[in-house]
Amino acid sequence: MTGPRVRFAPSPTGFFHVGSARTSLFNWLFARQSGGTFILRVEDTDAERNREEWHEGILTAMAWLGLDFDEGPFLQSDLLADHAAAAAALLANGYLYACDCTREQIDERIKGNAKPGYDGHCRDRHVARTDRTALRFRVPDVGVTVVPDMVRGDVAFPHDSYEDFIVVKSNGAVLYPLANLVDDRSMRVTHVIRGEDLLPTTPKQVMMWEALNHCVGVDPVAHPFYAHLPMLVNEQRKKLSKRKDPVAIESYRDQGYLASALVNYLALLGWSPHGDEEIVPLTTLVAQFRLEDVSHSPAFFDVKKLTHINGEYIRQLSAADFIAASAPWVAPWLGDWHPTDRDVPWTREQFSDSLYERVAPLVQERVTTLGEIPAMVRFFFVDDVAIDDAAFDKAIGGDPVGQALLADAVAAFETIEWSAATLHDTTTALGEARGLVLRKSQAPIRCAVTGTLVGPPLFESLELLGRDVTLARLRAALDRARS
């Protein structure tokens, strides 16, 4: 395997969110279009904030999105010895020094300094390494470090804007910048594709990578290329927050977004396929994706557009695929996964596979998410249609003509041939006899049978529902109107 090697390195500090998904997707696309290797490495070294369920969330979300990895999942916590060895080499070669300053002492000393940050107090004090000293990296006083970035070009950072940052905590824990880079070295990562928020820490990593290459006893490794992806932001143009913004991938899955639609939409955030078509198959994404074409500016995560794309994907499904895809929402007892915190409005006994198969095509082109289906087909499966009060008043209760038409329908529907076409023609005739166009005459019937004024095509629905149920509901509505 000689292609590029990329990795997605999330930390399990919360549910898997759309920003992570986008980063993961871009890594995956790059690997797949270049015949490279996609590695998953879970950076779980901050024990305080890590939880087993978050780790699992990463795996299930990536599997759902179809982002398969070639190596891993590696756990960073299994690689601690490598980090310690790298830190030791850096220390032995003079790149690191021990510092016993406390935060308070530093703040006191640097108060009023023109240059913010640590003042290098311990640089040449030759403090002994103990469990009360941290290890700092000796940042050169002059010069710049250049980060080669495939989306932004070379970015130069002046050394004098960096303090001697801490690399190893006093308790011996190696911090993210070094740990992350050591793993990238050992995994021979060639392209580091990640969020733009990491750009300012990249010079630290480049400096340490270079330092490591000069340590005796350490094999030099070529620097990776970097690609810093623009942030995903909310309406306030702030970086997406796990706490404040609706970003959990799992919640989109629960709502009934298709993985393929989400992937397609995510790819459009900071990049776009050639031509005018935005809804394109995954193969096109893979074929056309280029890091060099990634946009430089932040992108707003627009649920409205995601929803539109999801609707397109739903309508593209074959009838059978739509039925299968919607099963978790209409018959959650069937599969091994179903959305959480969503109650189906009918019981397992009330639901009917064969009926749903005939109902499904009626709603497939009307929903934008699979989660909308139950409310739309509820009246097919439950006995109590729970007529909406406002709808009832409008079409039946407060409309004498509507009421009369309902009575006409009860009489006529008892004997006519039970087909959508006949129901349609009969209702049209009934309405015309009372001076109503079909859009008016269908309303009371729709209301009585489905409970609302909006829904799937009425006459097809009645045909599927059957004569007995239809008549019972029409009579019930009449009774309610007369009481």
Added chain:
RNA sequence: GGUCCCAUCGUCUAGUGGCCUAGGACAUCACCCUCUCAAGGUGGAGGCACGGGUUCGAAUCCCGUUGGGACUGCCA
């Protein structure tokens, strides 16, 4: 405050010096279709942040201004 990044319709973007009277998509508005609601069709409104250069010619290159953002932890 410091360092860095960014700047095309409300939003996501195309555009890499002449093909731009700035294209597409979402959202929005109007109309058509229609048994409701959708879907679909047609059309409309809507943008190069500002100011200087460079050039025969700039949305595209340079500088400045303004505005936004990220980072600035013994988190990752």
